[in-house]
Amino acid sequence: MALEWVRLDTNIASNKKILALMGEKKGKETAFTYACSIAYVGLQESNGIIPRAALPFVHGTPADAANLVKHGLWDEHAEGWILRNWAERNPTKESTEQARKAKTEGAKRGNCKRWHGDDCWQDDHCTTPRT
Secondary structure, eight states: OOOSOOOOOTTGGGOHHHHHHHTSTTHHHHHHHHHHHHHHHHHHTOTTEEEGGGGGGGTOOHHHHHHHHHTTSEEEETTEEEETTHHHHSOOHHHHHHHHHHHHHHHHHHHHHHHHOTTTTSSTTOOSOOO
C-alpha cells in the first residue's frame, strides 16, 4: 500500500537549491522531475530511493538526474539515486508499516469490544490477545 501523501516543504519555491536549479538549462523541467520523484518515492515506499529504471516514471532524463545531484537534491545510490533527507521529512516504510499495524490492531480491538463487550479477548471468538 502506498503512502497517501508526502511532505513537500512550503518553502520549495524559494529554496536556494531550487533557485539554483532554475538557472540551469531546462531548470523548470528538472524541478518538475524533482517534485515527481518525491511523489514516486511515496507511492513506492522506497525510503527515498529512485531506481535507474524509474527515471522515465518521474519524467526525468539522465541530464535531469545529473542536475539534481549537482544541486544537492538527489544523491547517487547503488540502485540509482536517493532523495536527500527523505527520512527527515517523510515517514519511512518501516514507520508507515508500524502505524498501519497499530491502526489495524486498534480497529480489531474496537470492533471486538463493540460486538462482544468489555470482556473481549477472554473468549475464543477473538484472535488478538488482550494487552
